Amino acid sequence: MKSISEQINEVLQELHASKDNLDIVRCSELLVTLSVLKASLDSELADAEIDYNRIKNELLTTFPEKPYNKLEVQGKATEEYKKLRKLQAVSGGCLEIGRSIKRLQNSIRDTQQMSGSM
Numbered sequence: 344m345k346s347i348s349e350q351i352n353e354v355l356q357e358l359h360a361s362k363d364n365l366d367i368v369r370c371s372e373l374l375v376t377l378s379v380l381k382a383s384l385d386s387e388l389a390d391a392e393i394d395y396n397r398i399k400n401e402l403l404t405t406f407p408e409k410p411y412n413k414l415e416v417q418g419k420a421t422e423e424y425k426k427l428r429k430l431q432a433v434s435g436g437c438l439e440i441g442r443s444i445k446r447l448q449n450s451i452r453d454t455q456q457m458s459g460s461m
Contacts, residue, residue, distance in 0.1 A: 347380055347383050347384045347387060347433075348384075348429075348433050350380055351377070351380050351384070351433060351436075351437060351440075354373055354376055354377050354380070354440070355440065357373065358373060358440070358444070362447075365447065365451070366451065367448050367451050367452060367455075370444050370447055370448045370451065371448070373444060374441060374444045374445070374448075377437060377440060377441055377444070378441065380437070381434065381437040381438070381441070384430065384433060384434055384437065385434065387430055388427070388430045388431065388434055391423065391426050391427040391430050392427055394423045394426070394427075395418070395421070395423040395424050395426075395427045397423075398418050398421050398423050398424070399414070399415070399418045402414045402417055402418055
């Protein structure tokens with residue numbers, strides 16, 4: 344089974360490959376697909392945040408004598424933090440892609456309206 348990030352990349356590849364030939368219906372389909380993937384990604388993101396917070400808590404409990412900022416740096420060197428940051432980046436990218444698709448839909452709609460009024 345493909346990861347959510349891989350599925351999002353497939354949507355991106357389709358958008359890039361067919362950006363000059365997309366119609367409003369296909370844009371809507373891609374937007375819905377992306378929205379569903381974003382919702383699933385947000386669930387993974389919440390789990391990753393919990394995992395990272397668990398690591399931070401373990402560090403704080405295990406090394407109470409160490410300064411917080413040093414423990415925070417140590418926590419950011421973990422795989423849990425790396426996973427969290429990657430998911431945050433993909434999530435932010437999804438929002439921007441969704442906005443771009445909406446702008447593309449509006450542009451297509453405006454072009455169609457202008458063509459119809461001529």
